[in-house]
Amino acid sequence: MYPSDLTDSAWKVIEEILADKRKRKHSLRVILNALLYVTKTGCQWRQMPNDLPPWQLCYYYFSKWRDDGTWLKINQKLVKRRRVKAKREASPSVGVIDSQSVKSSEWGVPHKGFDGHKKVNGRKRHIVVDTLGLILIVVVHAANRHDSKGARKVLERLAKQGYERLSLILGDSAYGKELAKWAKKTLKLVITAIKVSELAGFQVVPMRWKVERTFSWLNWSRRLSKDYECDCSSAESFVYLANIYRISRKI
Template structure:
């Protein structure tokens, strides 16, 4: 279907045909009460425009329809876990397409403190980075694809963030993960003890990759998680944290992975 306007972030016809069956089906039925749902292709185009350009919801071009409606879909899909589900599905397809198993046996974890640009909730100060805002914690496979993402106040300890990541990722019942590479900021006996308790159900080893000297250094395996932070920062909505709550912040990071993989697949 022609949208009547053309933005670089719009879904192509092929991408939309691929994407449409994966979206939640509207509950509204023809002849039933209420208004018919918006064209979901236009809704996605609007969300992707916000995501790439970083503009405010109120400044969304009218081509996409009422901005409150577009935002309403974004928020509803956050609450329903649609973005995380799509990211997981796309990640598995990409791994299988590269001849790998759907779930990885090794991963990397790291965090990134980022300034917040709104009067949002869950805000703290990272004393080391001298940043007031939030902290993004991500767990990625060796391809740099996100397995789990958690956004917290910036004063959250990295080790607590890693525990939250693992709880999120392992909650789906996956058991193949065996190795996680982290930097020296995760070094602690408490975290080692916590991971050791996981071995009753998950045989995971935590390996701390230390720097061998001063200055810039490409660290074994860990450069892959740094590359992922660079990928998500290519989308302007992720250069700062513009969201009122952390659930929406995490969703914007998930959308970065979804859009990146969609371009690879279609």
């Protein structure tokens, strides 16, 4: 048993989503615990401890649930469950958007670029969180892609997730008027940009600090300390796994 293992209450929620009663040598709960172990410790697939299921089996389920959207579905269900427990509506009405540039490994990583502002050669994790800091959606793309362009894909995916109350997205000045017009016309979302220059002296930017805190939380999962994934969808899956781990401690 490892500290990253799922609690019984979290597993009950996930078990309902998976809806798989087939008998197997290694239960799905054990496999998911192994994937959370990899996420939390940053362990390489082939270096997984012998008391966990074979790494080939764990990678099979990781990629299977990545490709069929299971990670996103689990994340959404847990977000709603966590919000209800916090005495909030299951669907948020406000989201906060931002991106984080991270270095990529030196070889074997396509779809990367140089972020001239952050001086980082790698990828961007583009996320939208609710007011509790829970990740609603993530898109990973090359770091040289401007936030306003990357945001379109993020918001398009978010609009398909069934958060029916979501109507307002807060961001920084990178998400300008052109994006706001597009989002309002296409997705019925209002984007409000808060410029730091509008604030006198040093102040915590209202609401925006919540997404920065989420990025800080992600750094506690060592698999996310650097982008080691060949495919962007795998990088997105590990972000969802980190969010699933954090929520599982609270439900």
